[in-house]
Amino acid sequence: MNYAKREEMWGYIFVTPFLVLFLVFVLVPTVMSVVMAALEWYDRKPVWVGMDNIDHVLNDKRFWQSVRNTLTYVGMFTFAAVALALAVAIRITKFRHQGMRQGLQSAFYLPSVVSLVAVAVVWRYIFNNQFGLINYLLSVVGIDPVNWLGNPQTALPSLVFMDLVTGLGVGIIIFVAAVLGLPSELFDAAHIDGATGWLETIYITIPLLTPSILYVAVTTMIVAMQLFVSVFFLTKGGPVGSTLTLAFLTYRYAFIFLKVGYASAVGLALLLLTLALAVVLFRWFRSVVEY
Amino acid sequence: MLKQPTVPDELVSRPIQTEKRSWRKVWEKIGSNFTLLLLLFWALVSWFPLYWMVLTSFKKGQQAQALPPGLWVKEPTLESYQHVLSSTFPVLRWLANSLFVSVTVTVFGLLLCAAAGYAFARKRFRGRDIIFWMVLSTMMLPGFSRLIPAFMLTLLLNLHDTYWVMILPGLASPYAVFLIRQFMLTLPSELFDQARIDGAGEIRLWWQIALPLTKPALAALGTFTFVATWNDFVWPLAVINDLKLMPIQVGVTLLRGMERTGRNDYPIAMASGVLMAVPPIIIFFLFQQYFIRGLTIGALKG
Numbered sequence: 001m002n003y004a005k006r007e008e009m010w011g012y013i014f015v016t017p018f019l020v021l022f023l024v025f026v027l028v029p030t031v032m033s034v035v036m037a038a039l040e041w042y043d044r045k046p047v048w049v050g051m052d053n054i055d056h057v058l059n060d061k062r063f064w065q066s067v068r069n070t071l072t073y074v075g076m077f078t079f080a081a082v083a084l085a086l087a088v089a090i091r092i093t094k095f096r097h098q099g100m101r102q103g104l105q106s107a108f109y110l111p112s113v114v115s116l117v118a119v120a121v122v123w124r125y126i127f128n129n130q131f132g133l134i135n136y137l138l139s140v141v142g143i144d145p146v147n148w149l150g151n152p153q154t155a156l157p158s159l160v161f162m163d164l165v166t167g168l169g170v171g172i173i174i175f176v177a178a179v180l181g182l183p184s185e186l187f188d189a190a191h192i193d194g195a196t197g198w199l200e201t202i203y204i205t206i207p208l209l210t211p212s213i214l215y216v217a218v219t220t221m222i223v224a225m226q227l228f229v230s231v232f233f234l235t236k237g238g239p240v241g242s243t244l245t246l247a248f249l250t251y252r253y254a255f256i257f258l259k260v261g262y263a264s265a266v267g268l269a270l271l272l273l274t275l276a277l278a279v280v281l282f283r284w285f286r287s288v289v290e291y
Numbered sequence: 292m293l294k295q296p297t298v299p300d301e302l303v304s305r306p307i308q309t310e311k312r313s314w315r316k317v318w319e320k321i322g323s324n325f326t327l328l329l330l331l332f333w334a335l336v337s338w339f340p341l342y343w344m345v346l347t348s349f350k351k352g353q354q355a356q357a358l359p360p361g362l363w364v365k366e367p368t369l370e371s372y373q374h375v376l377s378s379t380f381p382v383l384r385w386l387a388n389s390l391f392v393s394v395t396v397t398v399f400g401l402l403l404c405a406a407a408g409y410a411f412a413r414k415r416f417r418g419r420d421i422i423f424w425m426v427l428s429t430m431m432l433p434g435f436s437r438l439i440p441a442f443m444l445t446l447l448l449n450l451h452d453t454y455w456v457m458i459l460p461g462l463a464s465p466y467a468v469f470l471i472r473q474f475m476l477t478l479p480s481e482l483f484d485q486a487r488i489d490g491a492g493e494i495r496l497w498w499q500i501a502l503p504l505t506k507p508a509l510a511a512l513g514t515f516t517f518v519a520t521w522n523d524f525v526w527p528l529a530v531i532n533d534l535k536l537m538p539i540q541v542g543v544t545l546l547r548g549m550e551r552t553g554r555n556d557y558p559i560a561m562a563s564g565v566l567m568a569v570p571p572i573i574i575f576f577l578f579q580q581y582f583i584r585g586l587t588i589g590a591l592k593g
Contacts, residue, residue, distance in 0.1 A: 004415070007414055007415055007416070008415065008416040009416075010410075010414060010493045011414030011415065011416030011419065012416055013410075013493075014406040014407060014409055014497065015406070015407045015414075015416075015422070017403050017406065018403045018404060018406060018407035018463055018468065019407070019422065021403065021459060021460075021462050021463035022426060022463040022465070024444070024459075025441060025444075025459060025460040025462075025463055026429050026437070026463060026465065027425070027429065028440070028444065029437040029440035030429060030432060030436075030437060030440075032440035032443070032444065033436050033437060033439070033440045036439065036440055036443070041443070044446070044447070084329075084333065087326055087329055087330075088326075088329065088330050088333055090326070091323075091327060091329070091330045092330070094323070102580070102583065104330075104334075105583055106575075106583070107334060107338075108333075108334065108337065109579075109582075109583070110338075110341075110572065110575060111337045111338065111340070111341060113518045113522075113571040113572060113574075114341060114571065114572065115521070115522035115524070115567055115568060115571070116522065116524065117522075117524055117540050117543065117544075117564075118344065118563075118565075118567055118568045119340060119564075121560045121561070121563075121564050122340045122343055122344045122561065122564060123340065125343070125347065125355075125557050125560075126340065126343065130356075131355070131356040131357075131358055131360065133343070133360055136358060136359060136360055140359075165336055165337050165340060166337065166340075168333070168337070170586060173583050173586050173587060174586060174587055177583075177587035178587075197318070197319035197323065198318060198319060218431075222431070222433055225435075226435040228435065228525055229524055229525070247435045250435065250438065250439065251438070251529075254438075254439050254442070254529075260439060260443065263439055264439050264440070267435070267436045267439055268436065270433060270435060270436050271436035274431075274432065274436075275431070275432070278431055
């Protein structure tokens, strides 16, 4: 066997174990997620129903409500998460001491390794109507208690806030590294031209960070599109459907109402919507970056 | 010999008008103090829920509803922990299940993905680029949309209510393969050539040269995988019904205070929260340096 042949054989040997599992648990389910929208299951046996599920979904008020809720959540969360992480990260890079910077990065990351299940339960307590901490603090200032999770107006923003509190870690770490990796000559040049502080941040740092901002925005968006755990533990989609999300609707149809075909159609919508948003973000960033 | 060059007067930079300058100084001061305040405020906000969870877990049932809420417990009690650990549910078994699944997925997942990443980075074989592109493109898809297909698939394979169903799907991580490939691309070929001349076989090249040099990425991914597997909730919730096989994340939903909250339940719920939060925190502390580095490799090189 010649060298190239051997090389090829070993390539396959190294890649095969991974590839088998990738095919079975990633690629096949991805393809199935498209096909299954056209199936309904009766007693573990699939029946082809064509566009029926998709028709139903498109005529379902709850589906459109969850599309609206999901997009609202994703919009608020992604924007706030990127902006806050960027602000905090840039401030972290101003510390001259390396240990200090690393300590801060770890400190901001730590809350995100705690499971969402544990976090959600703490927040149910903090948001509690009668003896929750937030309403207590409000009462000290003389504001009437707000039923954060029980009011259709405040429920979704409450979830955004709660997820922001634990969701900034990755963004901060990436932004800090990105800022520190920028060539220092640019900043020297800017200093000579008189750009310091705010000006430097707005005209030099942030434009140079666009690739990292895009990366963080896209990954944050993908995670946010799948909002499930906080809804599951805090609101169950309520009140009056104000926190119903696509992921939660998928879960509810599949595992509580046992309408697998219908749930698959909702899942497919989630997939397509995420892809569409990713394309929009890429386009938008490309039009902003001009270098 | 060398004459000190004289700088023409008009090239010497002069301070811009002093009045403007002082205003700018003021704004800068305000700006940097504002972002510093934001940083401190956010640090406080993001740590507070954890503090509140730990604190409440040491309170007695009724104290959790006291107004004003105490920011400190005078007489800490372990009652809630005793309640959780001595409940009729097999809580310790759940913790052990989580540990077993997370460790297994981490170890075998890393091996599989490191092998694949090595092949994509350092071997030439037909279809390599297409396969890699396919792996990469699935990273952009939301995992949740695979929940139901994967559920039906594992149901048809009769894998539900086994450890396999919690382990196998977690092993093949496109993100891990991508990260390891990026890392291995940077290794100098001379190392491999040299070892080959010295008679090292293919497996040894991978195990004794490629893997040790990829340690930072592997440590980061290991931490990441462990934490993600430990915290995974939706998948085991869907596929595990057997009480004995449940991971802690799913099991706790059955405990008092998780679903329904009555008068004395908050400390109990918080105690279970602390129990499931501790292992990922320990792992994070052990590997935090690698973790931070690993996260940034993927983002900055990608």
